[in-house]
Amino acid sequence: xxxxxxxxxxxxxxxxxxxxxxxxxxxxxxxxxxxxxxxxxxxxxxxxxxxxxxxxxxxxxxxxxxxxxxxxxxxxxxxxxxxxxxxxxxxxxxxxxxxxxxxxxxxxxxxxxxxxxxxxxxxxxxxxxxxxxxxxxxxxxxxxxxxxxxxxxxxxxxxxxxxxxxxxxxxxxxxxxxxxxx
Numbered sequence: 001x002x003x004x005x006x007x008x009x010x011x012x013x014x015x016x017x018x019x020x021x022x023x024x025x026x027x028x029x030x031x032x033x034x035x036x037x038x039x040x041x042x043x044x045x046x047x048x049x050x051x052x053x054x055x056x057x058x059x060x061x062x063x064x065x066x067x068x069x070x071x072x073x074x075x076x077x078x079x080x081x082x083x084x085x086x087x088x089x090x091x092x093x094x095x096x097x098x099x100x101x102x103x104x105x106x107x108x109x110x111x112x113x114x115x116x117x118x119x120x121x122x123x124x125x126x127x128x129x130x131x132x133x134x135x136x137x138x139x140x141x142x143x144x145x146x147x148x149x150x151x152x153x154x155x156x157x158x159x160x161x162x163x164x165x166x167x168x169x170x171x172x173x174x175x176x177x178x179x180x181x182x
Contacts, residue, residue, distance in 0.1 A: 041065075043108065043131075044072040046091060047123050049115035056176070057123045060114060069110055076112075092116050094123055094144050095179045098137040101165045108134055111179070117142030122180025135174040137164050148178040 041064050048058040063075030073091065091112045099105030109131050113123055122144065127135065132152055140147065140161030148158045155169040166174065 042067070042069045042072040042110070044069060044076045044110045044112060045125070046073070046076050046112045046114060047094070047125065049113060049121075049123065051124055055124055056126050057113075069107070072110070073112060093141045094118060095125070095141065095147070095161075095177075096139050097127075097131065097135045097174070098139070099134055101136045101171070103137050103139060103162070103164065105136070113142075118144035118179060118181040120181060122178055124176065124178045126176040127174055132175050133172050136166060136171050138162065138166070140179055143181045144179045146180055146182040148180070149174055150176045 043062075043064040045062040046060040048060055050058070052058050061076035061078060063072055065071035065075055077091065091114065093110060094113045094117065095111045096107045097109045097111075099108050109127070111123070111125055118140070138147065138161065145161050146158060147161055147163065148156065149166065149170050150156050151169045152173040152175045153169050157167070157170070159166075161179070165171070
């Protein structure tokens with residue numbers, strides 16, 4: 001049986017269109033799932049030195065990045081990180097908070113000051129609740145050798161930095177802190 005040309009051409013075009021759509025479609029619903037969230041997250045906050053009305057140092061910027069600490073700092077500063085770019089001269093690393101005791105488990109948060117390292121007054125930092133419930137050790141930098149801690153349990157203490165262990169009332173319970181030089 002012979003089909004007229006006016007029927008064959010449109011039928012062939014429809015078949016080719018359908019085959020193209022099938023080839024372009026994902027093989028399964030796996031192609032529709034969101035990308036996995038990276039396990040490593042670098043977070044940074046840039047703080048002003050002069051305390052605000054609430055007594056805390058003003059947060060000039062805060063950001064996280066799955067790529068690097070430098071990228072997190074650049075995002076917190078509102079900059080775009082370019083290859084080979086250094087951190088601005090007015091950003092000084094003050095403190096790093098670690099997930100586990102003995103500086104293990106990775107850095108949860110890095111705090112930078114806009115007025116150099118620590119002096120006798122230092123910087124007053126307030127943690128996000130998810131950070132507060134995860135900090136187990138910390139290191140100070142650039143003249144930041146002591147820290148006054150406030151626990152989520154309502155307890156306070158002052159300790160030297162670095163602090164490999166924060167103690168029972170402060171492990172996974174650092175609500176806020178004043179990092180300074182003594």
